[in-house]
Amino acid sequence: MTGKQPPPSQPKPDERIRDRNEAKILKSAVELFSRKGFDGTRISEIAKASELPKANVYYYFATKEAIYTRLIERVLVGWDIALEHIHPDREPRDALSAYIDAKLTYSKNHASESRFFANEMLRGGQFMSRKQIRHMKEITRERVRVIEGWIEDGKMVRIDPHHFLIMLWATTQFYADFSNVAAVSLEKKRLGAAEFEAARATLVEIVLNNCLPTK
Amino acid sequence: MTGKQPPPSQPKPDERIRDRNEAKILKSAVELFSRKGFDGTRISEIAKASELPKANVYYYFATKEAIYTRLIERVLVGWDIALEHIHPDREPRDALSAYIDAKLTYSKNHASESRFFANEMLRGGQFMSRKQIRHMKEITRERVRVIEGWIEDGKMVRIDPHHFLIMLWATTQFYADFSNVAAVSLEKKRLGAAEFEAARATLVEIVLNNCLPTK
DNA sequence: CAAAAACTTGACGTATTGGTCAGGATATGA
DNA sequence: TCATATCCTGACCAATACGTCAAGTTTTTG
Missing domain, CATH: 1.10.357.10 (Tetracycline Repressor, domain 2)
Structure with missing residues (x-):
């Protein structure tokens, strides 16, 4: 459910990369979720659509549910x-x-x-x-x-x-x-x-x- | 996609059992599909809701898609x-x-x-x-x-x-x-x-x- | 120019899924 | 009663899912 947040990110000097990748993930995810629902959408699909390796998606979002609730x-x-x-x-x-x-x-x-x-x-x-x-x-x-x-x-x-x-x-x-x-x-x-x-x-x-x- | 049909059923002396079980399966399935979509619904869930063993569901319907399209x-x-x-x-x-x-x-x-x-x-x-x-x-x-x-x-x-x-x-x-x-x-x-x-x-x-x- | 923080990723592990199957139970009909 | 068609099901399998992790690379910072 909760999972640990990606990183502590206390200093946050430059969040542009993070923002950009999160945006790409969320954009792919909303399209996929909207067509196939929560269970029907695979994290690997989101990853492919975002042009990121699956493990990288998990660097930004702890769980599939975390992506969903953000949306x-x-x-x-x-x-x-x-x-x-x-x-x-x-x-x-x-x-x-x-x-x-x-x-x-x-x-x-x-x-x-x-x-x-x-x-x-x-x-x-x-x-x-x-x-x-x-x-x-x-x-x-x-x-x-x-x-x-x-x-x-x-x-x-x-x-x-x-x-x-x-x-x-x-x-x-x-x-x-x-x-x-x-x-x-x-x-x-x-x-x-x-x-x-x-x-x-x-x-x-x-x-x-x-x-x-x-x- | 197609799969083989359950049985030939040429003589069909009494189809009441078949009808009753198919109806139970379809009734459970429509409720589950309607909430969680095609991918989100598990055949095992349909089986449990129909009070039938999973293998028995497959006796009546060749695939998950067959249930879905019937609906x-x-x-x-x-x-x-x-x-x-x-x-x-x-x-x-x-x-x-x-x-x-x-x-x-x-x-x-x-x-x-x-x-x-x-x-x-x-x-x-x-x-x-x-x-x-x-x-x-x-x-x-x-x-x-x-x-x-x-x-x-x-x-x-x-x-x-x-x-x-x-x-x-x-x-x-x-x-x-x-x-x-x-x-x-x-x-x-x-x-x-x-x-x-x-x-x-x-x-x-x-x-x-x-x-x-x-x- | 280090050291530290942020980011990346291939290779897993465990759990679950759709679907199969062989063998048994039950019913029908002559 | 016995043969045949229908019905039932526990055990199984290959594929795939989510999520982890350790070992990197890149970027920032003092």
Whole structure:
């Protein structure tokens, strides 16, 4: 579980090599984990994809789990950032549109991170810490309150904020996690900029035009 | 890949034992695969969950992949059945509402099948046959045409049918695949009948009330 | 220019995996 | 009852997995 940390690294004069190699490992790992899950991904595969010998991977990360949990931490940051668009000071149309935009852009440019997280959720989030779950819960609750505020102010129609958020999350996520299903549906080989733009337009059309009072 | 089939079974006087054991194996397997993916699931785990010795599992299924592909076949049938609600002879409100209902009910009662399929999609659908992909494509295209028909008839607002379908699929799927995220969002331990009903109501509210002309 | 710290790596060790197999148990049917 | 087809299973095997380690090389630092 824990294992000993790579080195003490008290002086840390120059961490560039470390940073670069860790980045390479994490980048390879997130792609592999996102496709084959925790158990399905072999450390030797990560090593090969990172162009490092396997033993070198173990110099930077004590265990496979250490790589995995580091990635969870990173992905959760992205989750937070996107949600920050939903801010009480903004107008609903502006804020929700920005959120949809941010999430779809993330789905397009960071598809493997998105799939990685989806994979972890399918597992039931067993690798997430209590603290991380609590954080997710709190940050979601905050956004629910923002939407409730908008509803109170008559800026949005009366709708269940939880399910509303879930709907946004599910739909935007879909284009990353199940991009091949989306591609099949759209009769394209792969999703391109045009498809993401159409997705955005349709989503905004359906969601915003119905949930905001002034059409 | 292929392996030899369990037995020739030409006479087949009584297949009840075979059927019962295969069912037990498949039931255990779909739950395990849905959580840990193909590589993450061990045949010994499937055997233990099925209360059979491992060698007996191999009597019924030649390889792990054989179990997996059988499950894909089964899940795709469910996919078809739900989509049949979207039928040109029905009124959009009725049909779409029935589809949402069917999908959410499936998410509630067959969560592991749903997660299993999600897992396979995350992998990029590598275990699906060309034929199966083609079938998915065709059946989706049919439903797109139905919606296009409704739009032509003025029964629905002008909206991209592909992205509209994706939205429905993504949202309903979410409650099965990421039920724990949904639970966190809803501040419940687990999703119950009440949550599914609220999900249905919210979805219908957002989707139908905006996409059908007469409010 | 040493000495120390940081980094690299081929060669293991132990545990587990998917899958095999030979031989036995059980059921069917004439 | 006996022959045949079906069903069951403990023991086994080769391959491979994660993780270790000792013996390096390279870089930093005093």
